[in-house]
Amino acid sequence: xxNVEQHPSTLSxxxxxxxxxxxxxxxxxxxxxxWYKQELGKRPQLIIDIRxxxxxxKDQRIAVTLNKTxxxxxxxxxxxxxxxxxxxxxxxxxxxxxxxxxxxxTKLSVIP
Amino acid sequence: EAGVAQxxxxxxxxxxxxxxxxxxxxxxxxxxxxxxxxxxxxxKLLIQFQNNGVVDDSQLPKxxxxxxxLKGVDSTLKxxxxxxxxxxxxxxxxxxxxxxxxxxxxxxxxxTVT
Numbered sequence: 244x245x246n247v248e249q250h251p252s253t254l255s256x257x258x259x260x261x262x263x264x265x266x267x268x269x270x271x272x273x274x275x276x277x278w279y280k281q282e283l284g285k286r287p288q289l290i291i292d293i294r295x296x297x298x299x300x301k302d303q304r305i306a307v308t309l310n311k312t313x314x315x316x317x318x319x320x321x322x323x324x325x326x327x328x329x330x331x332x333x334x335x336x337x338x339x340x341x342x343x344x345x346x347x348x349t350k351l352s353v354i355p
Numbered sequence: 356e357a358g359v360a361q362x363x364x365x366x367x368x369x370x371x372x373x374x375x376x377x378x379x380x381x382x383x384x385x386x387x388x389x390x391x392x393x394x395x396x397x398x399k400l401l402i403q404f405q406n407n408g409v410v411d412d413s414q415l416p417k418x419x420x421x422x423x424x425l426k427g428v429d430s431t432l433k434x435x436x437x438x439x440x441x442x443x444x445x446x447x448x449x450x451x452x453x454x455x456x457x458x459x460x461x462x463x464x465x466x467t468v469t
Contacts, residue, residue: 247397275454275455275456277457277458286359286460286461287398287446287460289457289458289459292456292457332397334397336455341403341410341411341454341455342403342411342455343400343458344400345397345398346397347395347396347397348395348396348397
């Protein structure tokens with residue numbers, strides 16, 4: 244089945260700096276890669292996603308890049324703010340398993 | 356639009372007891388998912404329904420877990436009997452189409468088994 248590795252597990256940045264979280268996946272047939280933000284005690288919220296026919300997607304301060312050859316994708320957050328502090332999960336949709344497989348999460352702390 | 360609803364939000368039971376969770380997906384969403392999220396980990400799919408049929412239950416511990424989605428709308432997940440290792444947050448999600456794209460999660464039920 245699909246295996247998703249996510250790094251780093253924790254990340255601290257100063258307010259205003261950029262944050263980058265990276266994920267790798269194992270199933271070359273995977274074609275959909277969402278990112279979820281989960282604040283403490285809250286539900287995971289879909290913040291951005293990308294499909295395998297696109298290399299990059301942006302939405303205001305967040306962007307996701309996908310390298311299908313290397314089987315990795317990354318989340319970029321620019322001009323970080325304290326409210327960006329949360330756990331971020333990447334996931335991959337395996338065409339073979341027809342299910343989302345999640346990474347273990349990255350705890351992002353934005354220091355004011 | 357209204358989001359995915361779940362109840363209860365919290366539940367504490369003793370091991371070997373039974374428990375049931377309820378989920379109401381976003382109106383019109385054909386696909387419903389139950390996930391288990393253990394503290395410090397990402398959600399793990401337990402079962403996926405498309406309308407009222409099971410698409411994938413390969414990771415559901417069927418000796419103790421069961422789920423149903425009657426009439427293709429609401430769903431219940433049951434654990435009987437519960438074990439200590441079942442302590443987790445149980446998340447329900449739904450998506451509009453029949454693929455796993457754009458899943459929206461409910462607030463979850465935090466289960467503590469003592």
